[in-house]
Amino acid sequence: MAGPGRVRRLLFEDRQRYIPLASSLIRREVRQRYKGSTFGLLWVFVAPITAMIAYSVVFHYVFRIVDIQPYPLFLISGLVTWLFFSASALGAASSIVDRAALIKKVRFPRELIPLSVVAGHGVTLLASLALIVPVNLIFVPETRNAALLILPVSVILVATMTAGFSLMLSAVNVYFRDVEHILTALLLPWFFLTPIFYSPDVLPRGAEELDWLAQLLAWGNWVSPFVDVVRDPLFFGQLPSLATFSYCVVVSLAFLVAGSWVFNRLQAEMAIEL
Amino acid sequence: MSDSLRPGQIRLRGISRKYRVLHDRNQTLKETLIRGRRTLSEDIWVLRDVDLDIAPGESVGVIGRNGIGKSTLLKLVSGIIPPQAGTIDVGGVVAPLLELGAGFHIDFTGRENVEMQGALYGLTRREVAERFDDIVEFSEIRSYIDMPVRTYSSGMFMRLAFSVAAHVNADVLLLDEVLAVGDVAFQRKCIRRIQDLRAGGCTLLFVSHSKDAVEQVCDRCILLDYGSIVCDGTTADAFAAYAESLRVAGHEATVAVGDERDRGGANWGSGTVRIDSVRLRRGNEVSDTFAPGEPMAIELLLEPNEAVPFPVVVVNLSGGDGRPIGSTRATAADLGLDELTEPTWVTLAFRRLPLQQGRFHVSVLVESPDRRELYHHREACCSFSVFSDDVGAGPVAMGGHWSATAASAER
Incomplete structure (x- = not known):
């Protein structure tokens, strides 16, 4: 069989041309979500706050899982990372298929579509953090600490991992349309296996035979260290451990590289598969 | 490079x-x-x-x-x-x-x-x-x-x-x-x-x-x-x-009896639906000469290659010099049909032919309902003549009702 053909063109691969497109897509992504609603962008806060209240009631006042005070702030400091990750992955998974008409008719850098979904949720993440940081500074004295300065780096790590994962999902979903449904089904148990409403070090409650489970939850589920890398400075006022931080750097870069590679491999024939 | x-x-x-x-x-x-x-x-x-x-x-x-x-x-x-x-x-x-x-x-x-x-x-x-x-x-x-x-x-x-x-x-x-x-x-x-x-x-x-x-x-x-x-x-x-390639591929329209034989008019389209035959009738007989005010029917045989939503059918009439005279179209709604699945005759009937004198060419075309795809266009695929005993000017039989009223009666 003949090898793949080559396409060469002048100017065409000039990515700079598409910066305005990227910004338009992101603005559209954000506006589309809140357009036509009475509270507009205030909705950014509604979902995390509702979740925070509900989970606080269940996991703190009903089950008393961990004794961390103030629990609602501990919870939301981990929840923001999860909400960003899960909403981005879910939105990106179907993004290419949803825009089939565009992919089939116009040539532009297609990775901008899933990436704009992630960036749109990134805006939500930043807005949430802009609210949580001052609230934590007021109610959690430990956070008044220079460790908070690492937070932007943590957010970049989370965003990089999420972007890589989302690129991968969006491309694979073109070929296997059930990927988005599988993901939907996985997200709920995944949420419970991620230390968000509990903390991994309090999990075994002294039961040493459960230590392997704690370790597995902490490192086997790659989202866990990313929750920690944000929550440590944001709520506990401490730098993430070197192990957590290095894990996040390596994993986020690995996802970015793998995601770009998968996307590039699959994107050429996308217009035909859709 | x-x-x-x-x-x-x-x-x-x-x-x-x-x-x-x-x-x-x-x-x-x-x-x-x-x-x-x-x-x-x-x-x-x-x-x-x-x-x-x-x-x-x-x-x-x-x-x-x-x-x-x-x-x-x-x-x-x-x-x-x-x-x-x-x-x-x-x-x-x-x-x-x-x-x-x-x-x-x-x-x-x-x-x-x-x-x-x-x-x-x-x-x-x-x-x-x-x-x-x-x-x-x-x-x-x-x-x-x-x-x-x-x-x-x-x-x-x-x-x-x-x-x-x-x-x-x-x-x-x-x-x-x-x-x-x-x-x-x-x-x-x-x-x-x-x-x-x-x-x-x-x-x-x-x-x-x-x-x-x-x-x-x-x-x-x-x-x-x-x-x-x-x-x-x-x-x-x-x-x-x-x-030529359509003809070779069997897409060329066949000429039915009563047609003004194949005049070699242009003939193109995607071929999804073909206009297999076009004929002109006066009552039950096929004809190519008419008198003004006579009944006339233009019949098109549409043959689909595959089942398609019923196409739009257009009949254009032009004079002997190629000048357009008139045009009319029928959509699926006009014909009361949703789909074209089998060879179908579509008829455009005039109770009284609105033409009075001259030689006329019929061009017909079928296209998809959204007009994106032209299935078949047969230009000047058949012709007919209209002869009038009266010496009238121009091709159109104007019709209209004449009446007369005394000017005094109109206040």
Whole structure:
């Protein structure tokens, strides 16, 4: 069989041309979500706050899982990372298929579509953090600490991992349309296996035979260290451990590289598969 | 190599593109995991070893039957799909107009969509802003530009979409049958704009079934058949070769008894639906001479290659000198039919023939309900004469009712 053909063109691969497109897509992504609603962008806060209240009631006042005070702030400091990750992955998974008409008719850098979904949720993440940081500074004295300065780096790590994962999902979903449904089904148990409403070090409650489970939850589920890398400075006022931080750097870069590679491999024939 | 490429130049070398038709495809990850990699497939080569050189500023029509690879050629040049073999060099900015308004979002205003669409074509925000007034001006929908696109009529939508694409100032413009939208006045405006772009040095690749449209905008035309370019020449040459290939492929209309024999009129279209026969009747008898005010019926036998939504049928009448006399069309709603699945006679009946004197040619065409695809056009496929005893001027029997009233009775 003949090898793949080559396409060469002048100017065409000039990515700079598409910066305005990227910004338009992101603005559209954000506006589309809140357009036509009475509270507009205030909705950014509604979902995390509702979740925070509900989970606080269940996991703190009903089950008393961990004794961390103030629990609602501990919870939301981990929840923001999860909400960003899960909403981005879910939105990106179907993004290419949803825009089939565009992919089939116009040539532009297609990775901008899933990436704009992630960036749109990134805006939500930043807005949430802009609210949580001052609230934590007021109610959690430990956070008044220079460790908070690492937070932007943590957010970049989370965003990089999420972007890589989302690129991968969006491309694979073109070929296997059930990927988005599988993901939907996985997200709920995944949420419970991620230390968000509990903390991994309090999990075994002294039961040493459960230590392997704690370790597995902490490192086997790659989202866990990313929750920690944000929550440590944001709520506990401490730098993430070197192990957590290095894990996040390596994993986020690995996802970015793998995601770009998968996307590039699959994107050429996308217009035909859709 | 590519450095020597000039903006607007297109160079294809040994381009091949196949599609894989999967008979038993694993559509889901679940199935793949359960059944493994077993898929039955068949490769269909749409284009095979195609070479094509287009110089900057040239405008080239692409014609051929449905599914013969015309759109594939455009998608390859635009980079939407890659070739399996060969090299494609395209110089400069390419604006593919494969479907107008592909990036439009109906909840956003016309203004927002123009900005988005401009960005899709690779324009900077400043370039869009500079051209914004021209775009809106051209689309003629200024008073609606800040309304959501969902409130637009389909005509307004298309006008705005074409308008953006026409102002990209691309080096290469790819048009896929897009002129079949909008009203006649706007279509003319589109053609004028395309001619202007051409004059400005823009290279044009234009897929169409309409000989008129290709003639108006192209100085060269290629005919695709069985994966290769079988004719590369003037529009007239290419359409002649196309008519010939349709005849060879069994698409040529047969001439029914009572027809004014095959006059060799032009005959083209995609062939999805063929007008197999056209005949003229007076009552029960087939005829080609009529008297004014006589009943007359024009009957068309439509033969579909596949079941399609019932097409739009158009009958045009022109005088012996080729001047248009009149035109009428029937849609599925007019005929009370939804689908065309079997050979069907469509009849246009006149209780009283509104013509009084002269020789007339009948042209007929069928096209898809959305007017995107011209199935079959038979130009001047039959003729008839009308003889009148009265010496009247002009071809039309005016009719009308005469009456007289005393002027005094009218106060």
